[in-house]
Structure formats: structure tokens, C-alpha cells
Amino acid sequence: MGKTYRQINIDEYINYERFYSKYLKNMKRTGTDKISAQCPFHDDQHPSFWFNINNGCWKCEAGCGSGNAVTFLARVEKISQKEAYKILLKEAGLFEEDKKKGKKMKYTLENYSKEEKLPIEFLTNVCNLKQEDYHKRFVSIYYKDEKGNTAAIRKRHHPQNKKRFS
Numbered sequence: 001m002g003k004t005y006r007q008i009n010i011d012e013y014i015n016y017e018r019f020y021s022k023y024l025k026n027m028k029r030t031g032t033d034k035i036s037a038q039c040p041f042h043d044d045q046h047p048s049f050w051f052n053i054n055n056g057c058w059k060c061e062a063g064c065g066s067g068n069a070v071t072f073l074a075r076v077e078k079i080s081q082k083e084a085y086k087i088l089l090k091e092a093g094l095f096e097e098d099k100k101k102g103k104k105m106k107y108t109l110e111n112y113s114k115e116e117k118l119p120i121e122f123l124t125n126v127c128n129l130k131q132e133d134y135h136k137r138f139v140s141i142y143y144k145d146e147k148g149n150t151a152a153i154r155k156r157h158h159p160q161n162k163k164r165f166s
């Protein structure tokens with residue numbers, strides 16, 4: 001069964017100590033899973049703020065409130081929680097759109113073979129198709145003249161790519 005990203009616990013992928021260190025001053029470990037620091041939301045003379053390194057939840061004991069890494073980031077960067085969540089997904093290396101984009105644009109000899117219902121050996125040996133692109137974004141099709149010289153090279157991209165051929 002394939003896991004969807006929504007079922008993944010983002011906490012397992014984020015180093016909250018590193019994440020919070022970008023925004024907090026005077027960070028100090030105060031327990032096995034707690035770090036205290038000066039609160040970024042008020043003029044803090046004491047380390048009134050703390051967060052849990054395992055789940056990213058935070059609280060300001062001086063009354064600024066409490067929350068998780070998403071609400072913290074939204075508040076400190078003055079962005080929406082939706083935007084903050086996206087940034088955290090990126091931090092965790094789980095940003096869905098980036099992953100999908102990368103996959104969508106790939107176009108390999110295997111794809112071509114399936115699409116045209118022709119075996120790969122036939123495509124490479126008879127039709128002069130090559131997978132030259134290291135990132136596998138397109139397949140090169142070599143057009144030869146009667147003498148066997150390359151007359152033209154056409155690049156076939158993924159069907160969903162704006163540019164189908166080049």
C-alpha cells in the first residue's frame with residue numbers, strides 16, 4: 001500500500017532544534033525534549049519561551065500563547081498558516097508539488113515504448129531512438145538519410161509537457 005504524504009508524520013522529518021534555531025536567541029536545553037529560549041513575540045528578558053524538540057510544539061510562559069511549528073512560523077514570518085505549512089513540508093523534504101513536477105516531466109524510452117506499443121529494442125535499433133538526457137526528460141529520435149547520416153534530431157517530451165516536440 002502506498003503511503004500518501006498526509007498520512008506521514010511530518011515531525012519525523014523535521015529537526016525542530018535546527019528549525020527553531022533560525023528564529024530564537026539563547027536556546028538552552030532544559031530537559032530531555034525541551035529547549036527554552038527568549039520569546040520572539042515579546043520583549044523577553046528571560047527565557048520565557050520553550051518548545052518540544054520531538055513535535056515542535058511551543059509555549060510562551062509570559063502570555064504570548066502556544067502552538068505548533070506551523071503557527072509559530074506563520075506568526076514569526078507574518079504569513080498564512082497554509083504558507084507556513086508549505087515551508088515546513090519543504091524543510092521536511094516532503095513538498096508534494098515539487099515531487100509531482102519532477103515525475104510528470106520525465107519521459108523515457110519505456111514510456112515511448114508503451115505509448116507507441118513498440119518494443120524498446122525495435123525503437124533503439126530500427127528507429128534510432130536514444131535516451132541521451134541524463135534527467136530523462138525526453139527521448140531523442142534520430143532521422144537518417146539514405147546514406148545513414150543523421151538528417152535531423154527530434155526530441156520527444158512527456159505528453160503533458162507544453163512542448164511535446166523540440
Ligand SMILES: [Zn+2]
Nearest residue numbers: 039042060064
Ligand atoms: Zn512571549
